Amino acid sequence: MLSGLAQFQVSRLTGFLRGWRGLGRFWTITGGLFAALLASLQLAGPPPAAIGAAPAPLIAHRSKPTGPVRPRVALLVGGIGLSLADSVAAIDHLPPAVSFAVMPGSGNLDRVLPMIRRRGHEYLLSIPMEPRRFPLDDPDSATALMTTLADGENAARLRTILGSVSGYVGVTNVLGPLKGESLMSAPDLFGAVQKEIAGRGLFFLEAGTQPLAAKGRQADAVLDDDPVNSATLDARLDALTHIALDKGAAVGIITLPRPVTLERAAAWSRGLDAKGVDLVPVGTLASF
Structure with missing residues:
Protein backbone atom coordinates (compact mmCIF):
# COMPACT_ATOMS: atom_id res chain seq x y z
CA MET A 1 0.00 0.00 0.00
CA PRO A 48 -4.40 34.60 -59.87
CA ALA A 49 -1.72 37.32 -59.90
CA ALA A 50 -2.80 40.83 -59.02
CA ILE A 51 -2.49 43.49 -61.69
CA GLY A 52 0.41 45.17 -59.96
CA ALA A 53 2.16 41.99 -58.83
CA ALA A 54 3.61 40.64 -62.08
CA PRO A 55 7.38 40.78 -62.50
CA ALA A 56 8.91 42.41 -65.53
CA PRO A 57 9.17 40.01 -68.48
CA LEU A 58 12.59 38.56 -69.21
CA ILE A 59 13.38 40.13 -72.57
CA ALA A 60 16.31 40.15 -74.92
CA HIS A 61 17.42 43.75 -74.40
CA ARG A 62 19.02 42.72 -71.11
CA SER A 63 21.77 40.86 -72.95
CA LYS A 64 23.11 41.85 -76.33
CA PRO A 65 23.51 39.12 -78.95
CA THR A 66 27.01 37.69 -79.17
CA GLY A 67 26.91 36.20 -82.67
CA PRO A 68 25.79 37.42 -86.09
CA VAL A 69 22.13 38.36 -86.30
CA ARG A 70 19.73 39.02 -89.13
CA PRO A 71 18.21 42.47 -89.56
CA ARG A 72 15.61 43.09 -86.89
CA VAL A 73 12.48 45.17 -86.70
CA ALA A 74 10.32 46.04 -83.70
CA LEU A 75 6.74 47.29 -83.61
CA LEU A 76 5.03 49.12 -80.74
CA VAL A 77 1.24 49.44 -80.69
CA GLY A 78 0.03 52.26 -78.44
CA GLY A 79 -3.34 53.08 -76.94
CA ILE A 80 -3.74 49.67 -75.30
CA GLY A 81 -6.47 49.91 -72.67
CA LEU A 82 -8.22 52.89 -74.23
CA SER A 83 -10.75 50.68 -76.03
CA LEU A 84 -11.31 47.21 -74.63
CA ALA A 85 -12.47 45.73 -77.94
CA ASP A 86 -9.53 47.14 -79.93
CA SER A 87 -7.04 46.15 -77.22
CA VAL A 88 -8.30 42.56 -77.15
CA ALA A 89 -8.13 42.44 -80.96
CA ALA A 90 -4.49 43.58 -80.87
CA ILE A 91 -3.58 40.94 -78.29
CA ASP A 92 -5.40 38.21 -80.20
CA HIS A 93 -4.20 38.99 -83.72
CA LEU A 94 -0.61 40.21 -83.39
CA PRO A 95 2.36 37.90 -82.73
CA PRO A 96 3.95 37.87 -79.25
CA ALA A 97 7.04 39.74 -80.52
CA VAL A 98 4.92 42.89 -81.00
CA SER A 99 5.19 45.26 -78.02
CA PHE A 100 2.34 47.27 -76.52
CA ALA A 101 2.09 50.65 -74.77
CA VAL A 102 -0.57 50.62 -72.05
CA MET A 103 -2.56 53.65 -70.92
CA PRO A 104 -2.20 54.43 -67.19
CA GLY A 105 -5.48 55.00 -65.40
CA SER A 106 -7.48 53.06 -67.98
CA GLY A 107 -10.39 51.18 -66.48
CA ASN A 108 -9.72 48.33 -68.90
CA LEU A 109 -6.23 47.43 -67.69
CA ASP A 110 -7.45 44.97 -65.07
CA ARG A 111 -8.80 42.85 -67.94
CA VAL A 112 -6.18 43.66 -70.57
CA LEU A 113 -2.92 43.17 -68.65
CA PRO A 114 -3.51 39.50 -67.72
CA MET A 115 -4.22 38.77 -71.39
CA ILE A 116 -1.03 40.55 -72.48
CA ARG A 117 1.01 38.55 -69.98
CA ARG A 118 -0.53 35.22 -70.97
CA ARG A 119 0.30 35.84 -74.63
CA GLY A 120 3.89 36.80 -73.77
CA HIS A 121 3.86 40.36 -75.09
CA GLU A 122 6.32 42.90 -73.74
CA TYR A 123 4.65 46.15 -72.70
CA LEU A 124 5.67 49.73 -72.01
CA LEU A 125 3.91 52.38 -69.94
CA SER A 126 2.71 55.53 -71.69
CA ILE A 127 3.53 58.74 -69.81
CA PRO A 128 0.86 61.47 -70.18
CA MET A 129 2.67 64.72 -70.98
CA GLU A 130 1.53 68.09 -72.29
CA PRO A 131 1.25 67.86 -76.11
CA ARG A 132 1.91 70.55 -78.67
CA ARG A 133 -1.75 71.46 -79.21
CA PHE A 134 -2.86 71.63 -75.57
CA PRO A 135 -5.59 72.42 -74.56
CA LEU A 136 -7.15 71.33 -77.85
CA ASP A 137 -5.51 67.97 -77.20
CA ASP A 138 -5.71 67.16 -73.50
CA PRO A 139 -3.80 64.19 -72.00
CA ASP A 140 -5.80 64.72 -68.75
CA SER A 141 -4.14 67.82 -67.40
CA ALA A 142 -5.24 66.91 -63.87
CA THR A 143 -2.78 63.99 -63.78
CA ALA A 144 -0.35 64.55 -66.70
CA LEU A 145 3.09 66.18 -66.59
CA MET A 146 2.57 69.84 -67.52
CA THR A 147 4.87 72.74 -68.35
CA THR A 148 2.89 75.03 -66.03
CA LEU A 149 3.56 72.93 -62.92
CA ALA A 150 6.40 73.24 -60.43
CA ASP A 151 9.15 70.63 -60.60
CA GLY A 152 7.99 69.00 -57.37
CA GLU A 153 4.43 68.56 -58.61
CA ASN A 154 5.56 67.03 -61.90
CA ALA A 155 7.92 64.71 -60.00
CA ALA A 156 5.09 63.59 -57.72
CA ARG A 157 2.81 62.99 -60.69
CA LEU A 158 5.51 61.01 -62.49
CA ARG A 159 6.05 58.76 -59.48
CA THR A 160 2.30 58.17 -59.23
CA ILE A 161 2.11 57.24 -62.92
CA LEU A 162 5.10 54.91 -62.70
CA GLY A 163 3.61 53.22 -59.65
CA SER A 164 0.18 52.70 -61.18
CA VAL A 165 1.19 49.61 -63.19
CA SER A 166 3.93 47.01 -62.84
CA GLY A 167 5.59 44.55 -65.17
CA TYR A 168 6.45 47.13 -67.84
CA VAL A 169 10.00 47.18 -69.26
CA GLY A 170 10.15 50.78 -70.46
CA VAL A 171 8.16 53.95 -70.96
CA THR A 172 7.15 56.03 -73.94
CA ASN A 173 5.74 59.44 -74.81
CA VAL A 174 3.21 57.76 -77.12
CA LEU A 175 -0.19 58.22 -75.45
CA GLY A 176 -2.41 57.09 -78.28
CA PRO A 177 -2.04 59.85 -80.89
CA LEU A 178 -0.58 62.32 -78.34
CA LYS A 179 3.19 62.61 -77.90
CA GLY A 180 3.82 65.20 -75.18
CA GLU A 181 5.88 67.50 -77.42
CA SER A 182 5.55 70.61 -75.22
CA LEU A 183 6.81 68.93 -72.06
CA MET A 184 9.59 67.14 -73.93
CA SER A 185 10.74 70.42 -75.47
CA ALA A 186 11.40 71.89 -71.99
CA PRO A 187 14.95 70.65 -71.23
CA ASP A 188 14.74 70.92 -67.45
CA LEU A 189 11.33 69.28 -67.17
CA PHE A 190 12.07 66.45 -69.56
CA GLY A 191 15.54 66.04 -68.06
CA ALA A 192 13.94 65.29 -64.70
CA VAL A 193 11.75 62.67 -66.37
CA GLN A 194 14.77 61.04 -67.97
CA LYS A 195 16.69 61.01 -64.70
CA GLU A 196 13.83 59.28 -62.87
CA ILE A 197 13.41 56.73 -65.65
CA ALA A 198 17.12 55.97 -65.91
CA GLY A 199 17.34 55.58 -62.13
CA ARG A 200 14.71 52.85 -62.33
CA GLY A 201 16.60 50.93 -65.03
CA LEU A 202 13.95 51.60 -67.67
CA PHE A 203 14.39 52.57 -71.29
CA PHE A 204 12.51 55.32 -73.12
CA LEU A 205 11.01 54.87 -76.57
CA GLU A 206 10.41 58.24 -78.21
CA ALA A 207 8.30 59.04 -81.25
CA GLY A 208 10.08 62.06 -82.65
CA THR A 209 13.46 63.70 -82.69
CA GLN A 210 14.00 64.80 -79.08
CA PRO A 211 17.63 64.04 -78.04
CA LEU A 212 17.64 61.39 -75.35
CA ALA A 213 20.08 61.41 -72.44
CA ALA A 214 18.70 58.30 -70.73
CA LYS A 215 18.99 54.81 -72.13
CA GLY A 216 16.41 54.74 -74.86
CA ARG A 217 15.51 54.49 -78.53
CA GLN A 218 13.87 56.78 -81.02
CA ALA A 219 11.36 55.31 -83.39
CA ASP A 220 12.24 55.26 -87.07
CA ALA A 221 8.64 55.72 -88.17
CA VAL A 222 5.17 56.48 -86.80
CA LEU A 223 2.94 54.56 -89.18
CA ASP A 224 -0.49 56.09 -88.50
CA ASP A 225 0.12 59.75 -87.69
CA ASP A 226 -2.61 60.67 -90.15
CA PRO A 227 -5.70 58.82 -91.41
CA VAL A 228 -4.50 55.87 -93.44
CA ASN A 229 -5.93 53.12 -95.59
CA SER A 230 -4.65 49.62 -96.24
CA ALA A 231 -2.47 50.62 -99.20
CA THR A 232 -0.80 53.45 -97.26
CA LEU A 233 -0.13 51.21 -94.28
CA ASP A 234 1.34 48.48 -96.47
CA ALA A 235 3.68 51.02 -98.07
CA ARG A 236 4.82 52.39 -94.70
CA LEU A 237 5.34 48.93 -93.20
CA ASP A 238 7.36 47.95 -96.25
CA ALA A 239 9.48 51.09 -95.85
CA LEU A 240 10.09 50.14 -92.20
CA THR A 241 11.28 46.71 -93.35
CA HIS A 242 13.75 48.31 -95.74
CA ILE A 243 15.11 50.55 -92.97
CA ALA A 244 15.82 47.38 -90.99
CA LEU A 245 17.50 45.79 -94.00
CA ASP A 246 19.63 48.89 -94.62
CA LYS A 247 20.55 49.73 -91.01
CA GLY A 248 20.28 46.33 -89.35
CA ALA A 249 17.45 47.42 -87.04
CA ALA A 250 14.32 49.57 -87.09
CA VAL A 251 11.48 50.49 -84.74
CA GLY A 252 8.00 51.45 -85.87
CA ILE A 253 5.03 52.77 -83.89
CA ILE A 254 1.31 52.38 -84.39
CA THR A 255 -0.37 54.92 -82.10
CA LEU A 256 -3.80 53.25 -81.87
CA PRO A 257 -4.95 49.65 -82.45
CA ARG A 258 -7.51 50.41 -85.13
CA PRO A 259 -8.91 47.41 -87.06
CA VAL A 260 -7.24 48.33 -90.37
CA THR A 261 -3.82 48.84 -88.75
CA LEU A 262 -4.05 45.55 -86.89
CA GLU A 263 -5.03 43.68 -90.04
CA ARG A 264 -2.17 45.09 -92.13
CA ALA A 265 0.40 44.77 -89.32
CA ALA A 266 -0.50 41.11 -88.82
CA ALA A 267 -0.16 40.41 -92.56
CA TRP A 268 3.17 42.29 -92.68
CA SER A 269 4.57 40.32 -89.74
CA ARG A 270 3.86 37.02 -91.49
CA GLY A 271 6.03 38.01 -94.45
CA LEU A 272 9.12 39.19 -92.57
CA ASP A 273 10.91 35.86 -92.27
CA ALA A 274 10.91 35.36 -96.04
CA LYS A 275 12.57 38.77 -96.38
CA GLY A 276 15.35 37.83 -93.97
CA VAL A 277 14.11 40.09 -91.14
CA ASP A 278 13.32 39.05 -87.57
CA LEU A 279 10.47 40.63 -85.62
CA VAL A 280 11.64 41.35 -82.05
CA PRO A 281 10.27 43.19 -78.99
CA VAL A 282 11.12 46.88 -78.73
CA GLY A 283 13.23 46.20 -75.64
CA THR A 284 15.61 44.14 -77.75
CA LEU A 285 16.62 47.29 -79.64
CA ALA A 286 16.22 49.83 -76.86
CA SER A 287 19.90 50.32 -76.09
CA PHE A 288 21.17 50.07 -79.66
Missing part, protein backbone atom coordinates in the same frame (compact mmCIF):
# COMPACT_ATOMS: atom_id res chain seq x y z
CA LEU A 2 1.40 3.35 -1.05
CA SER A 3 2.10 6.08 1.41
CA GLY A 4 0.24 9.35 1.18
CA LEU A 5 3.25 11.05 -0.39
CA ALA A 6 3.66 8.28 -2.95
CA GLN A 7 -0.04 8.41 -3.84
CA PHE A 8 0.23 12.18 -4.33
CA GLN A 9 3.22 11.78 -6.62
CA VAL A 10 1.48 9.05 -8.66
CA SER A 11 -1.58 11.25 -8.96
CA ARG A 12 0.53 14.17 -10.25
CA LEU A 13 2.33 11.92 -12.75
CA THR A 14 -1.00 10.52 -14.02
CA GLY A 15 -2.40 14.03 -14.52
CA PHE A 16 0.79 15.12 -16.28
CA LEU A 17 0.60 12.18 -18.69
CA ARG A 18 -3.06 12.84 -19.36
CA GLY A 19 -2.18 16.46 -20.17
CA TRP A 20 0.49 15.37 -22.66
CA ARG A 21 -1.96 12.92 -24.28
CA GLY A 22 -4.48 15.72 -24.64
CA LEU A 23 -1.83 18.01 -26.09
CA GLY A 24 -0.74 15.28 -28.47
CA ARG A 25 -4.32 14.83 -29.68
CA PHE A 26 -4.55 18.63 -30.20
CA TRP A 27 -1.40 18.73 -32.38
CA THR A 28 -2.47 15.59 -34.25
CA ILE A 29 -5.81 17.19 -35.17
CA THR A 30 -4.14 20.52 -36.00
CA GLY A 31 -1.55 18.81 -38.21
CA GLY A 32 -4.27 16.90 -40.03
CA LEU A 33 -6.23 20.09 -40.73
CA PHE A 34 -3.08 21.86 -41.98
CA ALA A 35 -2.23 18.95 -44.31
CA ALA A 36 -5.79 19.00 -45.68
CA LEU A 37 -5.51 22.74 -46.30
CA LEU A 38 -2.23 22.32 -48.19
CA ALA A 39 -3.74 19.56 -50.32
CA SER A 40 -6.74 21.73 -51.22
CA LEU A 41 -4.46 24.61 -52.21
CA GLN A 42 -2.41 22.34 -54.45
CA LEU A 43 -5.57 21.10 -56.15
CA ALA A 44 -6.84 24.63 -56.64
CA GLY A 45 -3.55 25.83 -58.11
CA PRO A 46 -1.83 29.15 -57.47
CA PRO A 47 -4.03 32.22 -56.92
